[in-house]
Amino acid sequence: MIPSDSIPDIISNNQINVIRLVNPGYIGGGGSTGSGCIINKQYGLLVTNVHIANDIRQLNCHYLIKTSDNKIISRYRNGRVLYCEPYRDLALVSLEFTGSDDKDNELTDQFVLADQKPADFGEQLICIGYPKPYRLQSMTLGYVCCGRRTFNETMFSYSVSSFIHHSSGTISGYSGGPLIDEMGRLAGIHHIL
Template sequence: MPTASDFARTAMAATLMLAASGAALAQTQPAYPPFDAKRGVFSFAGGLEKSLPAVVQVTTLGQSRGPSSADDPKPFSSGSGVIIDAGQGIVVTNNHVVQGGRKFTVDLTDGRLFDAVLVGADKATDIAVLRIEPDGRPLDLTQVRTVDSDTLRTGDLAFAVGYPLGLDQTLTMGVISGLNRSGLGDAVEDYIQTDAAVNSGNSGGPLLDSQGRLIGINTSILSGGAGGGNDGIAFAVPTRILQTVTEQLRATGKVRRGTVGAIFGSLTPERARELDLNIVRGAVVLDVAPGSAADRAGLRREDVLTRISARPVVNSGSVLATVGLSTPGTELAVDYLRDGRSASTRMSVAEAPGDETEDQPATPTT
C-alpha cells in the first residue's frame, strides 16, 4: 500500500516534469510583450534592429526645371526602400518614387551612398526594383527577412520604417487595421491597412511585423487634411503581391498582366438587396466580353464570385489582384452564386493587351 512518502515523491516528480516542460516551452516561444531585463523596459528593439540596416533612402534625379546641363540631373524626388537581396544589391521601393528619373542613389544607414539602376517598375501595383551598383567598395549589405502576408491578422502589431519629412530613418508603430483593402484607384489593389504613422518620404519603405520581418511596402495614405499628413490610415502592398511582381521585374523588367475579359464590381449592401442576397462580401460580374475566358467559363452578368483560386473574395479588388497577377495560361478555380444558388467553374487567364495603368493608388506618401 502506498505511503505518504510515496505520494510526496510522485508529486515531486510530476512537479519537476511540469517545470521542465515549461522551461522547454519558454525556450521555443518568445515572451510577449518582450522585456529587456537588463534595462528594465519593454522593447521590440531586439527583433527590429536586425532589419533596420536594410531600410534605405532612395533619391531620384532627373532634368531640373531651371537652367541646367542635360548631363547634370538634379534631385526631384525622394522616398524609402528596403533591401530584399543583399547579395545582388536588390532594393524594392514604389514606382511613384522613381517615376521619371534618369539616375538614382541609395543612402544606407551607415552613411554610405551608392548609385543604383532601375531594374523595372510596375505602375499597377506601384512597385519598382532598383539594383545597387558596385563601385569597388565592399557592399556588405543587410537584407530584410520576409513573411507571407496571408498569415497576417487584424490587430497584429506593425512597424513602418522610412525617411519621412526630411528626417533620418524613423520607426513608427501601429497595428494592422484591416486587410484586403481596395477601391482606392483603378489598379491592382489588395492592401494592408495600418495606423502606424506614415508621411511624405515613407513611400517605398517597409511595413514590418514585431519580429522585424517584411509584411508589406508602404505606398499610400488617406488624409482628410489639406497638407496630406498622417491621419492614421495608411496602405501597404502585401508581400504576397510584392514577391510575384519583383520576381517578374527581376527576370524580364516588366510584369505580364492577366485578364479574363470581365468587369467586376464590389458587392455592396445596395447591390446585395437588388440581387436578393444576404451577404455583402463578394464581386459582382458587371459585364462579360463575348468569347473571353470568363465567357467560356460560363460566367454571366450579376453572378457573384465568392472564392477565386481557393481565396475568399472580399470585393472586386480580390478578383483583380488574383487575376492581374496570374501568369497567362493559369487556370483559376471560381466559386460563385447565381440567383442565390452556388456553382463553380474554372477559367484560364489570358494576357492583358496593356500591362500597365497610369492610375496611382490613393494619395502617394511622397
C-alpha cells in the same frame, strides 16, 4: 501584439535594411525622397514604390552598413531601376557596385520576407522610414485596420491593389519603407494614400 520590450531589438536588427532614396528627376524636376527595403544583399536588390522610382532609370541611394565591430556607417550609391509593377506600386532597384576603384558589395544584411498570408486584422506592424527633409530614420507603430483593398491612384492613372490598411503614422518620405511584423520580417511596403 509586439511585446514593447522587443520593439527596440526589432528596429536595431532591421535599420540597416532600410535605404533612403532620392529621385532627382521626379515630376516637375523638384526631386523626391522615399525609402526602400533591401531584399537581397548578395545582388544589392531592394524594393520601393513605383511613385518613388517614377519611370526614371537611376536613383541616389543612402544606406547603412554594420562593420565587424558593430559600428553603423553611412554609404551612398546609385541605384538602377530594374522593374516597375504599377498595379502593386512596387519597383525593383539594384544598387550599382562599380568594382575596381570602389569597394565590393558591402551590404551586411537583408530583410527576411514574411509568409505570403495576408496580415491579420489587428496585427501590429512597425514602419521605418526616412521622413522628409531629414536624413535620419524614424519609426511608427500601428495596427492592421482592415483586409487587403484596392485603391484608385488618380495621380498616376492606375489602380493599385492588395493594400494592407494600417494605422501607422503616415509621414512623407516613408513611402517604400518596410512594414515589419512581430518576428522582424518584411510584411509589406509603406505607401501613403
